[in-house]
Each structure stands twice: as structure tokens, then as C-alpha cells.
Amino acid sequence: MISNDMASRMNAQVNMELCSAYFYLAFSSRAESGSLKGTSSWFMAKYFEEQAHAMKIYRYLKDQDADVELRSIAAPPTDDLTALQMLEATLAHERDVTAAINGLVDHALSEKDHASNVFLQWFVTEQIEEEATVSEILGRLRLFGDRPEGLLMLDKELGEMAATVAQAGAIDPTVLSA
Numbered sequence: 001m002i003s004n005d006m007a008s009r010m011n012a013q014v015n016m017e018l019c020s021a022y023f024y025l026a027f028s029s030r031a032e033s034g035s036l037k038g039t040s041s042w043f044m045a046k047y048f049e050e051q052a053h054a055m056k057i058y059r060y061l062k063d064q065d066a067d068v069e070l071r072s073i074a075a076p077p078t079d080d081l082t083a084l085q086m087l088e089a090t091l092a093h094e095r096d097v098t099a100a101i102n103g104l105v106d107h108a109l110s111e112k113d114h115a116s117n118v119f120l121q122w123f124v125t126e127q128i129e130e131e132a133t134v135s136e137i138l139g140r141l142r143l144f145g146d147r148p149e150g151l152l153m154l155d156k157e158l159g160e161m162a163a164t165v166a167q168a169g170a171i172d173p174t175v176l177s178a
């Protein structure tokens with residue numbers, strides 16, 4: 001059993017993960033419209049990954065006999081962004097998520113809620129990896145500047161990364177662009 005306060009904060013995180021999923025689905029759609037199929041697949045992989053994060057917290061709440069409270073999911077931004085702008089927005093978003101996870105850990109510690117603290121450590125580690133991956137891609141994208149050859153090379157690489165995730169069974173390959 002966790003406190004009502006902790007449960008409410010965990011529910012807010014379920015919502016944030018689902019908002020993240022929606023955010024990346026919008027980017028996947030935009031990238032595909034811009035003929036960046038690999039980038040589109042990579043964002044689609046992130047869409048599934050964020051849903052899995054939400055479900056991990058959902059399961060924790062149920063296992064702790066706490067109420068799951070499904071809240072409204074905010075619409076993602078509709079601006080017409082370039083690949084560079086989408087990756088920049090992704091890094092900023094992941095940093096916000098990291099701050100939210102850290103806030104949850106702070107709260108768990110303040111309540112001496114060891115179960116939630118241990119549960120959240122997986123997310124702490126996950127955020128380090130997510131930020132590092134996005135930073136690395138963004139760094140290379142900045143190097144290319146506006147050169148289309150560089151963008152296409154990176155697009156191919158992102159497509160291969162998404163295919164690896166699909167092969168591991170984490171996403172449904174039929175929803176990726178052909």
C-alpha cells in the first residue's frame with residue numbers, strides 16, 4: 001500500500017508517459033510526411049516505449065492496491081518542425097520527464113516509501129539512457145547542418161535502430177512505414 005499522495009503523483013506520471021507517447025506519435029507522422037521514414041520509425045518506436053512506461057506504473061499502482069486515475073492527454077504541438085527541431089524538442093521533453101521522475105523519487109524518500117523508491121530507480125536509469133541517446137543523435141544532426149546527405153544517412157540509421165527494437169518484439173512492425 002502506498003499513500004494517496006504518492007498514488008496521485010504516480011498517476012500524474014502515467015499521464016505524462018502517455019502524453020509523451022502522443023507527442024512522439026505526432027513526430028512520427030510528421031517525419032513520414034517529410035519522407036524521413038527511418039526517423040518516423042524511430043519516433044514510432046518511442047511511441048510504443050512510452051506506452052510501456054505508462055503501463056509499468058499502471059501495474060505498480062494496481063499491485064499497490066491504489067486507484068488508477070486516467071486523466072486527459074494533452075494534444076501534441078502541431079507546428080511544422082524540421083528533423084533538427086523535433087530532436088531538440090525530444091531532448092527538452094525527456095529532460096522534463098527526468099525532472100518529474102526525480103521529483104517522484106524525492107517524494108518517495110520524504111515519505112520513507114522504500115517500495116516506490118526502489119520501483120522508480122528503473123526510471124532513473126532509463127532516463128539517463130534516453131537523454132544520452134537523443135543527445136548523441138542531436139549532436140550528429142547539428143554537425144550535418146542543412147546538408148541533405150547527412151540527414152538521409154542519419155535517417156537510415158534511425159530506421160535500423162527502430163527495426164532492432166521491432167525485432168526484439170517491443171513494437172508491432174506492421175505499423176511502421178514500409
Ligand SMILES: [Fe+2]
Pocket residue numbers: 017020049050053097
Ligand atoms: Fe518514458
Ligand SMILES: [Fe+2]
Pocket residue numbers: 020050094097130
Ligand atoms: Fe522517454
